[in-house]
Amino acid sequence: MRIDPGARLSRRSPEPRADGREAEQAARNRRTRAAVARLAPVHRAALRARESSEEEHQGLRRRYYTFDHPRREGIRAVALSPDTAGPWPAVLVCPGRNARLEAVTGLSAPDHPDRDVAVHLARAGYLTLTLDHGLARGDSAARPDGRDPAIVLDGELRLHGDSVLALLADTAVAALTWLAGRPDVEPERIGLFGHSLGAAVALHAALLYEEPVPVCAASHLGGYPTMFGRLATWDQFAALPSILRYADLPDLYSALAPAPLQIQYGRNDHLLDPADAAAAGNRVQDGYSAVGAGTAVEVLPVDMGHGTAIDQAAAFFSRSLAAPVRVRAEVPAARVGFDAEAREEITDLVDNALASGTLTLGPVGARLEELARQRIGRGSAAVSSGSAALEIALRVIGVAGRTVLVPVNTFFATAAGAIRAGARIDAVDMELDGLGMDPGALRAALAEHDDVAAVVLVHIAGVVSPALTEVLAECAARGIPVVEDAAHALGSALDGTNAGAFGRLAAFSLYPTKVITSGEGGLVTADADDLDLVRRLRDHGKRSFEENVHAFLGSNWRMSELHAAVGATHLPRLDAVLEERRRLAAGYDARLADVPALTPYTVPPGVRGNYYKYVAYLPDGVDRSALKQRLRKRGVALAGEVYDTLLNQQPFFADAFPGRVFGNAEWFAARHVCLPLFPGMAEREQELVVDALQSELS
Numbered sequence: 264m265r266i267d268p269g270a271r272l273s274r275r276s277p278e279p280r281a282d283g284r285e286a287e288q289a290a291r292n293r294r295t296r297a298a299v300a301r302l303a304p305v306h307r308a309a310l311r312a313r314e315s316s317e318e319e320h321q322g323l324r325r326r327y328y329t330f331d332h333p334r335r336e337g338i339r340a341v342a343l344s345p346d347t348a349g350p351w352p353a354v355l356v357c358p359g360r361n362a363r364l365e366a367v368t369g370l371s372a373p374d375h376p377d378r379d380v381a382v383h384l385a386r387a388g389y390l391t392l393t394l395d396h397g398l399a400r401g402d403s404a405a406r407p408d409g410r411d412p413a414i415v416l417d418g419e420l421r422l423h424g425d426s427v428l429a430l431l432a433d434t435a436v437a438a439l440t441w442l443a444g445r446p447d448v449e450p451e452r453i454g455l456f457g458h459s460l461g462a463a464v465a466l467h468a469a470l471l472y473e474e475p476v477p478v479c480a481a482s483h484l485g486g487y488p489t490m491f492g493r494l495a496t497w498d499q500f501a502a503l504p505s506i507l508r509y510a511d512l513p514d515l516y517s518a519l520a521p522a523p524l525q526i527q528y529g530r531n532d533h534l535l536d537p538a539d540a541a542a543a544g545n546r547v548q549d550g551y552s553a554v555g556a557g558t559a560v561e562v563l564p565v566d567m568g569h570g571t572a573i574d575q576a577a578a579f580f581s582r583s584l585a586a587p588v589r590v591r592a593e594v595p596a597a598r599v600g601f602d603a604e605a606r607e608e609i610t611d612l613v614d615n616a617l618a619s620g621t622l623t624l625g626p627v628g629a630r631l632e633e634l635a636r637q638r639i640g641r642g643s644a645a646v647s648s649g650s651a652a653l654e655i656a657l658r659v660i661g662v663a664g665r666t667v668l669v670p671v672n673t674f675f676a677t678a679a680g681a682i683r684a685g686a687r688i689d690a691v692d693m694e695l696d697g698l699g700m701d702p703g704a705l706r707a708a709l710a711e712h713d714d715v716a717a718v719v720l721v722h723i724a725g726v727v728s729p730a731l732t733e734v735l736a737e738c739a740a741r742g743i744p745v746v747e748d749a750a751h752a753l754g755s756a757l758d759g760t761n762a763g764a765f766g767r768l769a770a771f772s773l774y775p776t777k778v779i780t781s782g783e784g785g786l787v788t789a790d791a792d793d794l795d796l797v798r799r800l801r802d803h804g805k806r807s808f809e810e811n812v813h814a815f816l817g818s819n820w821r822m823s824e825l826h827a828a829v830g831a832t833h834l835p836r837l838d839a840v841l842e843e844r845r846r847l848a849a850g851y852d853a854r855l856a857d858v859p860a861l862t863p864y865t866v867p868p869g870v871r872g873n874y875y876k877y878v879a880y881l882p883d884g885v886d887r888s889a890l891k892q893r894l895r896k897r898g899v900a901l902a903g904e905v906y907d908t909l910l911n912q913q914p915f916f917a918d919a920f921p922g923r924v925f926g927n928a929e930w931f932a933a934r935h936v937c938l939p940l941f942p943g944m945a946e947r948e949q950e951l952v953v954d955a956l957q958s959e960l961s
């Protein structure tokens with residue numbers, strides 16, 4: 264039969280679907296936000312209010328603050344609140360380049376008709392917070408040599424690849440967080456206003472902030488090339504360096520969708536090109552429309568110069584902050600987290616590797632191995648995956664033609680590694696205190712097989728079971744080597760000894776879902792002689808890297824330098840990751856007291872778990888998959904179980920373990936769930952999970 268490829272193609276790709284453009288614009292918006300986050304990293308540091316005083320002034324309550332932020336000390340700020348009882352909705356006011364804090368907040372006469380925005384908005388019922396950017400140009404005697412403070416600051420920041428705008432946006436994000444945490448502010452009714460340079464700050468802060476916030480941006484519109492071509496005094500600070508590689512100003516505004524947005528520009532603004540501003544405004548409207556948010560944006564040409572139409576701004580906030588702004592209410596099963604600093608470190612390492620041409624078995628891989636040695640307390644070799652690490656470990660021992668015992672409750676790769684190394688396998692039941700191999704079941708299996716070449720132990724959920732001591736003794740008494748499948752357990756310990764230091768060899772995985780990742784990758788830890796063989800096996804069993812002389816049957820199990828760059832950057836953050844995971848686990852421990860139907864698994868004394876998984880048990884008779892579906896409707900995704908399907912239930916192993924009963928493992932597999940737990944998880948997300956569980960299980 265002949266198939267006309269053209270006909271098949273046309274059947275498979277009908278008319279572009281109406282939502283094709285929407286998906287495309289949504290993807291572009293994600294890339295734009297990611298680029299902004301890269302060029303303007305948010306340091307997630309809180310503003311500390313050093314001092315504050317309070318007074319009444321023209322019917323408004325004024326509070327004066329001095330904030331400290333890790334990137335900038337002594338930021339002056341003024342909060343104005345209405346003369347009514349709070350809590351109020353709030354607006355963060357970002358003033359223009361030459362605006363002084365006093366003029367914006369009504370303490371001195373406005374030097375521009377619209378300057379006292381903060382006063383207007385406070386009168387309209389909002390708590391306003393205005394940060395002094397400290398860059399107003401000036402004639403102040405306090406500024407020696409008449410130097411422009413913005414240019415001085417810009418010069419310092421440039422040396423670090425940083426920028427004035429990134430700094431101002433970072434502190435504005437911290438100010439939004441500070442506002443949201445105040446008892447007199449409604450945390451889901453916060454907006455951003457900015458004029459000129461301040462509009463750029465408001466735009467970038469909104470792009471960087473975790474929640475959607477309405478933005479009113481005045482007198483900052485156009486394409487960057489045109490704006491910069493006019494050499495207005497503020498615009499050199501109003502764009503992120505190298506932003507045009509990713510996005511122009513209209514793209515940045517568009518990426519705010521679907522959050523409410525008002526852009527105002529003056530028809531008589533001598534600093535902007537009105538025609539260019541109008542064209543840019545159209546692009547923003549198109550961008551919003553493409554994602555079905557056309558009604559959330561308004562672009563207002565105003566009969567004014569480089570100013571603000573304050574009544575329009577107040578009207579915008581009264582519409583957009585009338586009700587709580589929809590906040591993200593979805594908790595994913597996991598989130599892979601590399602902060603901006605880590606991403607930059609990785610990019611530099613990758614760039615070095617590309618420039619040097621050493622793309623595998625080079626200095627970055629060696630660095631990862633050294634970091635692992637220091638952290639685990641034993642030599643290590645980087646390999647292409649956790650599965651490869653397991654197979655290599657078993658090949659080093661030499662298990663071909665004999666039996667390897669594995670726990671019945673494990674990931675398929677544990678068993679597959681033994682089979683690929685040429686062994687037969689048998690499965691052993693687990694114990695429920697430490698989730699490890701049951702010593703009694705192990706003794707029974709050892710009594711049955713007289714050819715056991717190795718026993719593989721798995722530290723399920725990152726728990727190094729106290730039963731390990733007895734298991735190791737049983738194996739030692741018979742001279743049988745133990746391999747740890749420590750894929751879950753980087754950073755875990757039992758009685759002060761790290762996972763990876765118990766067995767003759769141990770295998771770690773650096774897969775993206777694991778506690779530390781290299782993208783794809785793994786580590787083998789072992790003593791020096793074994794490690795030497797590991798290094799040969801991962802490189803086709805060569806006698807050495809330089810010669811094509813093969814003494815063993817290995818494979819290509821090398822880790823590339825590009826993957827090693829990710830791992831070598833992530834691994835030094837392990838202690839911080841563990842601290843956060845343990846804090847989140849303690850948070851669940853406390854909150855789950857309100858969900859009596861769910862019983863958290865308790866990590867036994869002596870065990871230092873890494874909370875790779877937070878395990879809890881369902882009551883009798885609850886259908887787990889139906890529960891998971893209902894939770895997902897509430898925006899909560901549970902993490903994957905460890906494991907819901909035992910080896911003997913895998914089709915590949917059907918009839919492989921005749922007559923075996925795995926009572927503990929069957930109970931565990933049926934009854935446990937794993938709650939979402941990942942670095943960067945917010946308190947609110949954890950509350951959402953617990954609330955959803957409480958509603959579904961009561």
Ligand SMILES: *Cc1c(COP(=O)(O)O)cnc(C)c1O
Binds near residue numbers: 648673748
């Ligand atoms: C992840 C995992 C593996 C396999 O690791 P990869 O890096 O994906 O090959 C092996 N065993 C266990 C228990 C795992 O969780």
